[in-house]
Amino acid sequence: MEPYDLSILQQLDDNQQVLEILDLFLVNAPLQVRDLLEAAAHKDWTKTYAVAHKLKGSLGVLGAFDLMALLQQMEKQAEAAKTTGVEEDTLNGTLQKFIIAFSELETLLKKERNK
Amino acid sequence: MKILVAEDEPILLKTIELRLKKDGHEVITSVNGREALEKIEELQPDLIIADIMMPFASGLEIVAMVKKKALTMPVIILSAMEQENVVLEAFQLGADDYITKPFSLNELSVRVKRFALTHASRNL
Numbered sequence: 001m002e003p004y005d006l007s008i009l010q011q012l013d014d015n016q017q018v019l020e021i022l023d024l025f026l027v028n029a030p031l032q033v034r035d036l037l038e039a040a041a042h043k044d045w046t047k048t049y050a051v052a053h054k055l056k057g058s059l060g061v062l063g064a065f066d067l068m069a070l071l072q073q074m075e076k077q078a079e080a081a082k083t084t085g086v087e088e089d090t091l092n093g094t095l096q097k098f099i100i101a102f103s104e105l106e107t108l109l110k111k112e113r114n115k
Numbered sequence: 116m117k118i119l120v121a122e123d124e125p126i127l128l129k130t131i132e133l134r135l136k137k138d139g140h141e142v143i144t145s146v147n148g149r150e151a152l153e154k155i156e157e158l159q160p161d162l163i164i165a166d167i168m169m170p171f172a173s174g175l176e177i178v179a180m181v182k183k184k185a186l187t188m189p190v191i192i193l194s195a196m197e198q199e200n201v202v203l204e205a206f207q208l209g210a211d212d213y214i215t216k217p218f219s220l221n222e223l224s225v226r227v228k229r230f231a232l233t234h235a236s237r238n239l
Contacts, residue, residue, distance in 0.1 A: 009130065011220040017133050025126050053168060053195065057124035060217030068217075072197070 003105050005063025006112075021061065022113050026106065029058055033102055036074075040095055043088070049078040064105055070098040116231045119143045119160035121151035121177060122193065123169045127216070131164065134220045135227065148172025152180055159188070162230050166193045167201050175205055182209040189230050193218075 009018045032055045039047035056071040077091035118140050122128040128144055135142045143158055145151035149171035155163065163181065165174035178190050189211035194202050202213050212226055 008217060008220060012130070012133055012137065014133075014137070021126060021130055021133075024129055028125050050168075054124050056195065057122075057166075057216055058126040061126050061130050063217070075197075 002108065003064055003066055003101065004109065005065075008061055008063060019113060022109055025058060025062060026109060026113065029055065029102075030106070032058070033099070036095070037099070040092065043081075045078040045082040048091070049075050049082075052078065062105075062109070067098065067101050067105060070094055070101065074098065116161040116227075116234055117141045117143065117158070118162045118164060118227070119145065119151060119154055119158070121145040121148060121163070121165040121169060121174070123147055123166060130220070131223065134224065138224050138227065140227070140231075148174070148176055151177055155181065155186070155188075156184075159186075161188055161234050162227065163188055163190045164193060164227075165190060167198055167205070168195070175201065175208060178205055178208040178210045189233075191226060191230075 006018065009021055012018060032051055036048065036051045036055065039051055052071045052074045056068050056075075059068045059071070073094050074091060077087040077094060080087040081091055118135055120128060120131050120135070120142060122131065123146055125146070128146065132142045132144055143154055143160060145154055148165075148169040151163075151165060152172055155177070163177065165177045167174040174192050178192070181188065181190055190209070192202060192205045192210045192213040194213055194215050196215055205213065211230070214223060214226060
């Protein structure tokens with residue numbers, strides 16, 4: 001099963017526009033992932049939460065629900081890390097899983113883009 | 116209808132913009148809450164669609180400003196799944212509808228159409 005579902009975008013009923021959105025994602029999302037990694041590396045949990053939340057919105061449009069679930073976990077862990085710090089290792093583990101899954105998604109979407 | 120969409124997430128903002136334009140609406144976009152507040156006063160849209168969590172001013176602040184200034188355009192709030200409490204707060208402030216992300220574009224169209232019909236009947 002593909003880790004994405006373009007049924008929301010297909011409601012635009014315009015292949016050119018679907019490609020436009022995919023291009024926008026392929027340019028913007030890696031920058032957001034970089035921001036996420038930087039925020040977590042600097043233990044800036046407020047920013048980690050904000051970037052994860054924003055990126056979740058992009059992934060929703062592409063129906064990447066497993067990645068959204070990982071980001072939702074990260075949001076909760078970032079909130080907890082802000083107050084107790086105890087979720088820090090767990091958050092980094094979730095982040096690693098997310099990076100691997102995101103990289104797979106990016107590869108597949110590039111293939112989809114070039115079909 | 117002239118619709119202002121305030122959303123800081125560029126992919127979602129562009130997707131909404133493309134769909135609403137296809138439905139025949141004029142679309143004004145804002146990438147943060149502060150810009151949205153300025154454009155609402157300046158351009159007086161017929162409908163506002165606003166994300167809850169945005170930089171500089173939230174969707175809740177947009178609803179509060181619209182009601183405080185006694186503006187009549189309806190506001191649809193875009194929320195994430197875990198933001199039920201904030202949605203309730205938005206309704207208490209005077210929001211007219213909400214839609215939870217990720218959402219079907221067809222559903223968004225139908226909800227907007229409902230407000231477009233009210234808008235058209237008000238202008239008869």
